[in-house]
Amino acid sequence: GENVEQHPSTLSVQEGDSAVIKCTYSDSASNYFPWYKQELGKGPQLIIDIRSNVGEKKDQRIAVTLNKTAKHFSLHITETQPEDSAVYFCAPRNMRFGAGTRLTVKP
Amino acid sequence: NAGVTQTPKFQVLKTGQSMTLQCAQDMNHEYMSWYRQDPGMGLRLIHYSVGAGITDQGEVPNGYNVSRSTTEDFPLRLLSAAPSQTSVYFCASAWLLGTSGTGELFFGEGSRLTVL
Numbered sequence: 001g002e003n004v005e006q007h008p009s010t011l012s013v014q015e016g017d018s019a020v021i022k023c024t025y026s027d028s029a030s031n032y033f034p035w036y037k038q039e040l041g042k043g044p045q046l047i048i049d050i051r052s053n054v055g056e057k058k059d060q061r062i063a064v065t066l067n068k069t070a071k072h073f074s075l076h077i078t079e080t081q082p083e084d085s086a087v088y089f090c091a092p093r094n095m096r097f098g099a100g101t102r103l104t105v106k107p
Numbered sequence: 108n109a110g111v112t113q114t115p116k117f118q119v120l121k122t123g124q125s126m127t128l129q130c131a132q133d134m135n136h137e138y139m140s141w142y143r144q145d146p147g148m149g150l151r152l153i154h155y156s157v158g159a160g161i162t163d164q165g166e167v168p169n170g171y172n173v174s175r176s177t178t179e180d181f182p183l184r185l186l187s188a189a190p191s192q193t194s195v196y197f198c199a200s201a202w203l204l205g206t207s208g209t210g211e212l213f214f215g216e217g218s219r220l221t222v223l
Contacts, residue, residue, distance in 0.1 A: 032204075034211065034212075036212070043111075044197070046211045089150065100147075100149050
């Protein structure tokens with residue numbers, strides 16, 4: 001089955017700084033690459049996704065980049081705010097989730 | 108606009124007891140799935156369904172049963188609960204996109220289960 005690795009497991013940044021989370025996958029057939037955000041006590045929620053026919057997608061302060069050759073995709077959050085503090089998960093093809101990255105944004 | 112509804116939110120069981128976690132969605136999604144979430148391990152897929160009458164196993168199916176008699180409902184049954192099944196359980200639903208798999212997953216709020 002698909003192997004998914006997510007790094008780092010924890011990330012602490014100062015408000016206004018950028019944050020980058022990387023997800024590596026093994027299945028070359030993967031063609032859908034979403035990122036989910038989970039706030040405390042809630043279910044995960046999609047924040048951005050990308051399909052394999054594009055290399056980058058941006059939505060305001062968040063972006064996802066995809067390197068299909070190297071089999072990894074990354075979540076980029078710019079101008080971080082305290083409300084960005086949450087756990088983030090990658091899930092190639094929505095079949096297997098990464099272990100999660102706990103992002104803390106310090107005011 | 109309910110989305111995905113899970114019940115109960117909290118449950119405490121004794122070892123060997125059985126119970127059913129309920130999941131219902133009102134978006135007419137073909138795909139439904141159950142996950143368990145344990146500290147440091149992300150979400151692991153237990154069972155999933157691509158339509159009424161069709162179910163399949165995920166990564167960690169042992170000790171759990173599912174059925175899909177309607178498009179809306181996808182209950183998860185624990186036949187004989189064990190302490191190792193203490194976890195937070197999430198149900199999700201999505202559109203199927205043919206060979207592309209599924210679209211965005213919509214999750215319920217979760218069910219916290221403790222087995223003593």
